[in-house]
Amino acid sequence: MVDGVEKVRVLRLTEDAIDKVEDVVAREFPLTVILNDRELVTLLCSPTDLKQLAVGFLSSEGLIGAKPEIKKVLVDEVRGVARVETTAETGQAEEVFRRFISSGCGRGASFYSAADATGLGKVESAVKVSVAEVISLMREFQHRSQLYRNTGGVHSAALCDSSSILVFAEDVGRHNAIDKIFGRCLLEGIETEGRIVVTSGRTSSEILLKVARRQIPIIVSKSAPTDLGVKLARDLGITLLGFVRGKRMNVYAHEWRIADGR
Amino acid sequence: MVDGVEKVRVLRLTEDAIDKVEDVVAREFPLTVILNDRELVTLLCSPTDLKQLAVGFLSSEGLIGAKPEIKKVLVDEVRGVARVETTAETGQAEEVFRRFISSGCGRGASFYSAADATGLGKVESAVKVSVAEVISLMREFQHRSQLYRNTGGVHSAALCDSSSILVFAEDVGRHNAIDKIFGRCLLEGIETEGRIVVTSGRTSSEILLKVARRQIPIIVSKSAPTDLGVKLARDLGITLLGFVRGKRMNVYAHEWRIADGR
Numbered sequence: 001m002v003d004g005v006e007k008v009r010v011l012r013l014t015e016d017a018i019d020k021v022e023d024v025v026a027r028e029f030p031l032t033v034i035l036n037d038r039e040l041v042t043l044l045c046s047p048t049d050l051k052q053l054a055v056g057f058l059s060s061e062g063l064i065g066a067k068p069e070i071k072k073v074l075v076d077e078v079r080g081v082a083r084v085e086t087t088a089e090t091g092q093a094e095e096v097f098r099r100f101i102s103s104g105c106g107r108g109a110s111f112y113s114a115a116d117a118t119g120l121g122k123v124e125s126a127v128k129v130s131v132a133e134v135i136s137l138m139r140e141f142q143h144r145s146q147l148y149r150n151t152g153g154v155h156s157a158a159l160c161d162s163s164s165i166l167v168f169a170e171d172v173g174r175h176n177a178i179d180k181i182f183g184r185c186l187l188e189g190i191e192t193e194g195r196i197v198v199t200s201g202r203t204s205s206e207i208l209l210k211v212a213r214r215q216i217p218i219i220v221s222k223s224a225p226t227d228l229g230v231k232l233a234r235d236l237g238i239t240l241l242g243f244v245r246g247k248r249m250n251v252y253a254h255e256w257r258i259a260d261g262r
Numbered sequence: 263m264v265d266g267v268e269k270v271r272v273l274r275l276t277e278d279a280i281d282k283v284e285d286v287v288a289r290e291f292p293l294t295v296i297l298n299d300r301e302l303v304t305l306l307c308s309p310t311d312l313k314q315l316a317v318g319f320l321s322s323e324g325l326i327g328a329k330p331e332i333k334k335v336l337v338d339e340v341r342g343v344a345r346v347e348t349t350a351e352t353g354q355a356e357e358v359f360r361r362f363i364s365s366g367c368g369r370g371a372s373f374y375s376a377a378d379a380t381g382l383g384k385v386e387s388a389v390k391v392s393v394a395e396v397i398s399l400m401r402e403f404q405h406r407s408q409l410y411r412n413t414g415g416v417h418s419a420a421l422c423d424s425s426s427i428l429v430f431a432e433d434v435g436r437h438n439a440i441d442k443i444f445g446r447c448l449l450e451g452i453e454t455e456g457r458i459v460v461t462s463g464r465t466s467s468e469i470l471l472k473v474a475r476r477q478i479p480i481i482v483s484k485s486a487p488t489d490l491g492v493k494l495a496r497d498l499g500i501t502l503l504g505f506v507r508g509k510r511m512n513v514y515a516h517e518w519r520i521a522d523g524r
Contacts, residue, residue, distance in 0.1 A: 006489035011513040013393050013520065023512065028466055028488035044466065044490075131275050152505065153464055153486030172466065172488055202415055204290055204306065204434065224415030226290035226434055227268035228306075243414065250285065251273040258275065 004046040004170065005151055026153035026172050034083045035063060046147070046154060046171040049180045050075045053171070054082035056183025060175075060210050063088070067186055120209065122237040125194040125217035129239075130259040131249070133162045134220055138244045141198045142222075144168050148200070157181050160196040174201030178210050185214070192216060199223075203240060208232035218257055220244055225252055266308040266432065267413055288415035288434050296345045297325060308409070308416060308433045311442045312337045315433070316344035318445025322437075322472050325350070329448055382471065384499040387456040387479035391501075392521040393511070395424045396482055400506045403460045404484075406430050410462070419443050422458040436463030440472050447476070454478060461485075465502060470494040480519055482506055487514055 010023040029047035033040050033054050040063075045053055051073050058064040064086055071085040137160050145156040147170045157177035159167040167190060169180035178199060185192050192214035199207065203221045205228035211219050212232070218239040225233070225242045233240035233253035240252040251258060272285040291309035295302045295316050302325075307315055313335050320326040326348055333347040399422050407418040409432045419439035421429040429452060431442035440461060447454050454476035461469065465483045467490035473481050474494070480501040487495070487504045495502035495515035502515040513520060 008489065008492050008514060011517045011520075013511050013513060014509050015393055015397070025487055025489050025492060025514075028490040044468070131277055135277065151486055153488060172464070202434070206306070224413055225287055226415060227270065227287050228290040230270050230287060247276050249275050251275060252270060252287075255273045258273075 003048045004147055004154070024150050026147065026151040028172050030080050032081050033057060034081060036085055036088065043173070043176060045173060045176045047077070048171075049169055049184065050077065050082055052169070052180045052183035052187060053176055054084055054183065055186055056179030056181070057176075058084060058086075059182060059186055060179050060213065062213075064186070067189065070187075073187075120212045120236060121215075122235075123212060123215050123217045124237065125215065127162075127194045127196075127217050128257050128259040129162045129196060129218055132260075134241060134244060134249060134258075135247055137162075137165070137196065137198055138220065138222065140165055141168075141200075145170065145200065155199070155201045157200070158198045159185060159190070159192065160198055162196065165198075166190065166195070174199065175206065175210075177201070178207060182210070182214055196220060202226065203229040203233075203242060205229055205232055208236065208238060208240070212236045212238060217254075220249075265310045266409055266416070286412050288409065288413040290434050292342050294343050295319060296343060298347055298350065305435070305438060307435060307438045309339070310433075311431055311446065312339065312344055314431070314442045314445035314449060315438055316346055316445065317448055318441030318443070319438075320346060320348075321444060321448055322441050322475065324475075326448070329451065332449075335449075382474045382498060383477075384497075385474060385477050385479045386499060387477065389424075389456045389458075389479050390519050390521040391424045391458060391480055394522075396503060396506060396511060396520075397509055399424075399427070399458065399460055400482065400484065402427055403430075403462075407432065407462065417461070417463045419462070420460045421447060421452070421454065422460055424458065427460075428452065428457070436461065437468065437472075439463070440469060444472070444476055458482060464488065465491040465495075465504060467491055467494055470498065470500060470502075474498045474500060479516075482511075 004027050005024040006027050008025050010021050012019040012021050028044055030042050031045050032042045069086045074083045141158055147154045154170045154172050155174040155177045156170045158165045159181045167181045167184050169177050171177040196218045197211050197216050198220045200222050202223045203225040208229050220241045230252045239254040239257040241249050243250045266289050267286040268289050270287050272283055274281040274283050292304050293307050294304045331348045336345045403420055409416045416432045416434050417436040417439045418432045420427045421443045429443045429446050431439050433439040458480045459473050459478050460482045462484050464485045465487040470491050482503045492514045501519040503511050505512045
């Protein structure tokens with residue numbers, strides 16, 4: 001049994017048959033993130049890699065910069081609480097909290113238009129990837145998505161170089177899966193700059209902002225982008241691939257990084 | 263061209279071919295909801311049915327009860343702002359804002375465990391549905407999901423009776439699609455009690471709480487539930503169907519409402 005799944009009794013029906021079976025569903029776990037003694041948010045997540053999730057989320061929101069800023073991370077898996085202590089000064093934190101509560105209080109990150117994102121520098125990396133490498137990475141990625149194959153209910157995300165998966169995570173939320181990989185990178189000192197992110201989920205504006213913040217030049221998705229996702233990819237210098245399925249794929253932005261993209 | 267989609271230039275690649283084509287992607291639009299002059303949240307949504315979305319969201323969060331409480335709804339589609347004025351007294355609203363900001367500030371609704379949900383009464387409706395009716399509803403539902411067929415990037419939700427779809431909505435967010443149908447119901451006086459909700463998305467705890475609040479006895483999904491979704495469905499008296507695809511389906515809770523469920 002994989003972590004993050006739960007057995008349930010299910011009635012499996014068709015028009016003429018009925019079976020009582022035991023099936024597995026993805027677990028959904030409330031994790032409250034407390035930053036420097038202030039309750040910030042409750043994330044609904046898969047109960048794996050909780051430390052990585054808390055740190056990755058705070059880093060995505062701009063509340064943690066580099067690793068030395070982290071003084072302590074304590075996760076209470078029973079109560080569903082992650083306490084993070086950082087070196088951030090109170091004045092600065094107050095401002096960040098205000099921003100977070102006023103505009104970040106939605107279903108994701110803190111910026112909502114390309115204009116807001118200009119604080120994030122353009123991704124300049126000259127890294128390239130070939131069509132064959134993308135096909136191979138996506139094949140390995142889907143092979144790793146064990147939890148999805150069990151439950152049909154979770155998203156996966158991975159940090160890769162052009163030949164293999166370096167960090168992999170799964171979660172009921174596509175945002176959380178990506179925050180988990182970047183949280184691990186931050187905690188373990190794994191370089192993100194110039195690397196490739198693969199995701200099972202849609203590439204909306206918030207996902208593009210998360211990868212831009214880590215200087216990721218290439219994002220590869222099994223699913224569709226949104227128009228804001230495409231616009232941000234173009235503005236931020238990120239190569240965006242979508243509908244990567246079997247041997248086909250769409251390139252929505254900066255195709256010059258596809259080595260054989262002509 | 264359907265509302266809510268945008269044309270983009272795409273490079274379509276395979277290992278041996280390359281095509282420049284025009285494709286459509288789902289639009290993603292930031293809508294800031296202002297309740298009684300206080301900025302509450304910015305929703306990333308498909309830019310359709312914005313009035314319904316704002317009202318449905320506030321109702322899902324318990325910030326609007328019945329229609330007479332709504333004094334005014336003004337949507338500015340250019341600036342992406344929905345201003346809602348209600349009769350809620352200031353003291354009450356303050357408490358609600360506090361709750362919203364402290365624990366609801368995540369990626370969805372305000373309750374995170376079955377225990378928190380006990381304020382919502384159990385759904386007592388004796389309504390039943392047959393396997394053939396579920397199959398037929400899902401077939402009609404998928405036929406209606408025009409935007410998804412165009413872009414592969416949006417979710418759909420519908421309010422139905424046992425024979426047909428009464429209200430239908432699409433959105434880049436599965437929460438938003440459901441809020442849009444309930445917002446329309448509230449604004450147009452369409453009864454929700456005893457009706458069926460069909461959704462393309464996963465049935466997580468937040469989705470179950472949204473339908474419980476409207477006394478919906480049956481929820482039908484093309485996708486998987488989470489464990490908390492199943493637990494809430496059982497606790498709240500809701501019949502939960504998942505993986506309804508072709509002529510097959512799983513029943514996770516209260517199968518007695520399936521007329522031929524034996």
